[in-house]
Amino acid sequence: MLAKVFPIPLKDGMQAKAEEIVREFAPKGPGAEEGTLSFRVYRDPAKPDYLLFVEHFADQAAYDAHTGSPAYRDLIAGRFADLIAEFVEIDHELIVAL
Template identity: 80%
Template sequence: MLAKVFPIKLKDGNQEAAEELVREFAPRGPGQEDGTLSFRVYRDPANPDYLLFVEHFADQAAYDAHTGSAAYKELISGRFAGLIVEFVELDHELVVSL
């Protein structure tokens, strides 16, 4: 399993627009992808203009398919990318799960 975590700083005042885009993207992208095991996006009520993406994929090929999808290209690397200041891509390995 491949785990990806993306802390994302949004441009000021773009929280609502960013959340709308990820709500639109979830069923069209990750919701249709066999290799996407989970796709979660969190907001921090104490930190405006910030989102945290936590995603799990079956393997690297599943992640590549995810980022190569038409929905990803349109909504994430397209429209969402214009709303962000920066993001960091962090790979994680599972230690324990309940």
């Protein structure tokens, strides 16, 4: 399993717009992808203009399919990318799960 974490600072005032795009993307992208095991996006109520993505994929091929999908290109690499202040991608390896 491949785990990805993306702490995403947004441009000032872009929280609502970013959340709208993520809600639109979820069923079209990860919700329709066989190799996407989980796709979760969190907001921090104490930190405006910030989202935390936590995603799990079956393997690297599943992640590559995810980032190569038309929905990803249009909504995440396209519209969402214009709203972020900085892109951070962190890979994680699972140690334990319950």
